[in-house]
Amino acid sequence: MRLPESNNQENLNALGIYEMGNCLIIPAPQDINPNSALIIQQTILSEVERKSIKKILYDVSVISVLDSKTYGILWGTAQMAAMMGARTVFISFQPGVASALVDLDSDIDSIQTASTLEEGLEIIKMGSVNE
Amino acid sequence: MAKNEIQAAISGDLSLKILNQLPTPVMAVDKELNIIFMNKAGCIFTDKKWNEIKGRKCYDVFGSEHCNTENCRMKRVIKGAQPKTIRNSVLMNGKSIPIEYTADALRDNSGEVIGGLEYIIDITETVKQEQKLKEQSRTILEISTPVIKLWDRILILPIVGVVDSYRAQQMMDTMLNKLKQTSSKIIILDIQGVAAVDTAVANHLIKIAKATRLMGCTCIISGISPAVAQSLVQLGIELGNILTNSDLQEALADAFRILNYKVLKQD
Numbered sequence: 099m100r101l102p103e104s105n106n107q108e109n110l111n112a113l114g115i116y117e118m119g120n121c122l123i124i125p126a127p128q129d130i131n132p133n134s135a136l137i138i139q140q141t142i143l144s145e146v147e148r149k150s151i152k153k154i155l156y157d158v159s160v161i162s163v164l165d166s167k168t169y170g171i172l173w174g175t176a177q178m179a180a181m182m183g184a185r186t187v188f189i190s191f192q193p194g195v196a197s198a199l200v201d202l203d204s205d206i207d208s209i210q211t212a213s214t215l216e217e218g219l220e221i222i223k224m225g226s227v228n229e
Numbered sequence: 230m231a232k233n234e235i236q237a238a239i240s241g242d243l244s245l246k247i248l249n250q251l252p253t254p255v256m257a258v259d260k261e262l263n264i265i266f267m268n269k270a271g272c273i274f275t276d277k278k279w280n281e282i283k284g285r286k287c288y289d290v291f292g293s294e295h296c297n298t299e300n301c302r303m304k305r306v307i308k309g310a311q312p313k314t315i316r317n318s319v320l321m322n323g324k325s326i327p328i329e330y331t332a333d334a335l336r337d338n339s340g341e342v343i344g345g346l347e348y349i350i351d352i353t354e355t356v357k358q359e360q361k362l363k364e365q366s367r368t369i370l371e372i373s374t375p376v377i378k379l380w381d382r383i384l385i386l387p388i389v390g391v392v393d394s395y396r397a398q399q400m401m402d403t404m405l406n407k408l409k410q411t412s413s414k415i416i417i418l419d420i421q422g423v424a425a426v427d428t429a430v431a432n433h434l435i436k437i438a439k440a441t442r443l444m445g446c447t448c449i450i451s452g453i454s455p456a457v458a459q460s461l462v463q464l465g466i467e468l469g470n471i472l473t474n475s476d477l478q479e480a481l482a483d484a485f486r487i488l489n490y491k492v493l494k495q496d
Contacts, residue, residue, distance in 0.1 A: 189445070190412075193405030196443035197398075200436045206443055207469065213412050213445035 113138060117145075121153040121222060122184075123215075126172075128160045135171040142175060146184045153222040154179055157189040157215060164195045166202045176209050187211065187218045257335050257346040260307055262287050265344065274349065276322065293319040293328070302332035303345040309334070316352070327356045374400050376407040382414040383484050385477075389422035397433035401440055408444050415484040416441050419477055421452030431466045438471045447472065447487060451480035 116123040122145055127134055145151055156172065158164075176186035188211045191199065199206060212218035248255060254271035258264050267275075267282050275282065275290055287303065288296035295301045295317050302315055312333035318325050332347040373396065379385045386404055404416060418434065420426065426434075438448035451474040453461075461468070474480040485492065 188443075190409075191443040193402065193409050193444070196405055196440040197401050199443055200401075200440040206439055211443055211445040213408070213414055217414070217445065 113141060115141065115145075117149070117151075120149070120151055121155065121219075122146075122151050123155045123157065125157045126161055128162065130161055130164065130168055132167050132171055135168050135175075139171060139175040139178070143178055143182065146179055146182045151184050154184050154186040155189060155212075155215065155218045155222065156186055158195075159190045159192065161195060162192055164191075164199070166199075166204055169199055169202075169204050173205060173209060185210070185222070187221055189213075189215050189218050254349040255346070256287065256349070257344060258287050258303060259344040260342070262303065262345075264290065266346075271349070274321070274351070291319050293317050302330065303347060306332045306334045307342060307345045309342070327352050370396065370399065374403045376404055378411060378413070379417070379481070380484070380490075382411070382488060383417070383481070384408065384411065384413045384415070385417045385419060387419040387422065390424065392423060392430045392433055394429070394433065397430075397437065400433075401437050404437065405440060405444060408441065408446055414446055414488060416446055416448050417477065417480045417484065418448060418450045419452045419480070420450060420457070421454070421477070423452075423457075426457045426460060428464055428466060431461060431464070431468075435466075435468065435471065438468075447484075449474060449480045449483055451475070451477050 113127075114125050122142065124138060124142065126138070142151075142154060146154075154176075156175070158172070172188070176188070179186050186209070188209060190211065190213050210221070212221050249269045251268060252270050254274040255266075255268045256264060256271050257266040263284050264282055264287050265284075267279060272279055272282065277290070282290055288301075295315075300315075300317075302310070302313060306312060312331060314329055314331040316327065316329050318327045320326075328349050329352050330347050330349045332345055334342045335344040335346045337343050373390065374386065376384055376386050384404070384407060386400065388400070392400075407413075408416060418437065420434070423430065434450060438450065441448040449472040450468070453473050453475055472480075472483060474483060484490075
């Protein structure tokens with residue numbers, strides 16, 4: 099899949115992505131769809147490559163509706179970033195989203211989640227595995 | 230009673246007598262739904278005399294929900310449908326009475342359909358019982374998912390009784406919402422009170438545990454008895470990376486360990 103090469107700084111601002119040290123904080127848009135998820139994925143991956151990002155906090159707590167395709171992209175983003183040496187922690191899916199994902203039998207064992215942004219930062223700081 | 234006494238008591242057409250004394254309304258109509266027969270119980274049920282009913286359209290006499298609709302079994306059996314028992318409700322003296330009626334085609338000696346016949350059973354009591362049962366099960370359902378905050382960022386959900394898919398879904402919803410509210414980190418599912426754990430129940434539990442993981446929580450299943458452990462292994466159910474414990478105390482200890490809490494005895 100070819101996506102337009104991201105125009106980095108502009109994209110970062112438009113998506114509200116913050117960078118702290120070697121950590122990226124990405125708030126997912128509330129009305130996330132496969133397209134926007136792919137754009138975010140592209141941005142994350144190029145940032146990881148460019149700035150040797152090691153940690154990614156993907157805040158998905160505002161998403162109220164998530165289809166399995168979009169979830170697949172989020173999941174894929176985490177796997178891809180892992181291949182490039184960056185760990186991804188998702189911040190708290192909403193209750194409805196969580197139960198829907200389980201009902202859809204999505205692969206959720208291989209992703210890491212934290213209940214709050216604070217905890218996400220903690221996990222990343224400690225470098226420990228979320229049990 | 231001697232045989233001749235019985236014969237004397239029911240002189241005349243024996244089957245007609247019996248039909249008239251049958252304590253449930255029985256009615257027959259012709260093909261145009263004109264009433265051609267109604268037994269005594271039917272007259273009492275409709276609160277009318279036989280002379281008033283005779284020859285009238287049955288939908289005028291009963292005025293039930295099915296009357297003049299496609300649902301009317303009487304119309305269907307006349308057209309050749311199979312007899313079937315079905316629920317309905319009739320309006321009698323401004324009061325709606327739930328009934329169950331069975332209709333079948335009325336045939337002449339050559340087997341030609343010449344109308345329909347039906348019998349009616351008053352199911353007011355049954356419906357009342359059913360409503361009561363529904364209310365009770367709703368009450369049980371409401372009290373069956375108490376998510377309790379046990380400690381700072383630790384929730385517990387004791388499960389008692391039978392876990393079916395409806396209840397599992399409800400447990401999941403209640404739990405996830407409570408997790409969100411309290412932004413807890415640990416949820417303990419205590420299944421000590423669950424009578425039996427089969428594949429379905431285990432699947433529900435695994436689902437719940439997975440969903441909590443998506444919200445950044447850890448789910449500990451406690452109260453796994455020897456019998457449950459045996460059946461889980463024998464059924465070949467993998468609980469994966471879900472933490473399990475035999476009792477609540479151990480589960481709480483695990484929770485404290487994950488949250489780096491320590492219980493100290495004062496000197």
